[in-house]
Amino acid sequence: VTTQELEGAIRDHYDQLNPFYRALWGEHIHHGLFRTPELSRADAQRALIEELVRFAKVPDGADVLDVGCGNGGSSLELAERHGCRCVGITISPVQAEAATEAAARLVGSGRATFRVLDANDLADLRDEAYDVIWCIECSEHIHDKAKLIREWARLLRPGGRVALCAWCEGEGLDEASRSALLDPVCRGMLLPGMLSARRYEEHLRAAGFDDVRSADLTEEVRPTWDLCAAILDRPEVKLLLRVATRRIREFAASFRAMQAAYGNGAMRYAMIAARKPRGR
């Protein structure tokens, strides 16, 4: 598949499956942080947001660019609880519309706005316009992650912060394990590829960032996929999958591939933070 074909497939995936995502995950389309096992899905997702705010030192009232904003879950939380002004971008027109409606209902106009924009090309956005680049589980979909990170360095004001959560490749995987364990995840979830947390850190340093840190949260986010796999065991879902398109069946199959890849260390979940130095 070419880059353009993959981008089209990603847009169609999020457009078409948006009712499904909203029904299962609400306004957030990301892992939950299960610090205690009895947390609900929604509370665990909110816990992940709050942990990223703390870890990446997101200041109250920041101007935030939310890259791959989904249905606006993060931007709405940041606007509501932390007084931030957020601009969310997504490749999915359906998500941009859903997020705009949710913002009108929840936080009032102007504090969180959303538009369709391809994160592979951020040239339209102004230099040094943001205090925070917030990116939860979108960079996996981007081909040239090093270029994306260089763009973040341009878009941030001096002293600005990167707050990133990403599905990562485990360290030191050989080619055979990568194709056996990660290819099914990449195919099902429409990812050109994953990086290890260390590679993300290297790209951030190469782009001039300092205070680069990462935390491995794999064990605390893994219960998310137990919940997802349980959905596939429902009899009505099994029946539906029998008549679903090949694309949707691949997507569903990747739930189990994710669970397995976390279990055997082929995949890790990382929270990554960095700061653009002042006086550059």
Ligand SMILES: C[S@@+](CC[C@H](N)C(=O)[O-])C[C@H]1O[C@@H](n2cnc3c(N)ncnc32)[C@H](O)[C@@H]1O
């Ligand atoms: C797993 S969802 C995460 C959504 C959101 N960050 C959240 O946590 O709820 C991935 C998001 O990345 C977006 N995305 C994927 N490729 C993109 C691209 N090239 N440009 C902009 N957004 C993209 C999708 O539209 C979707 O909103």
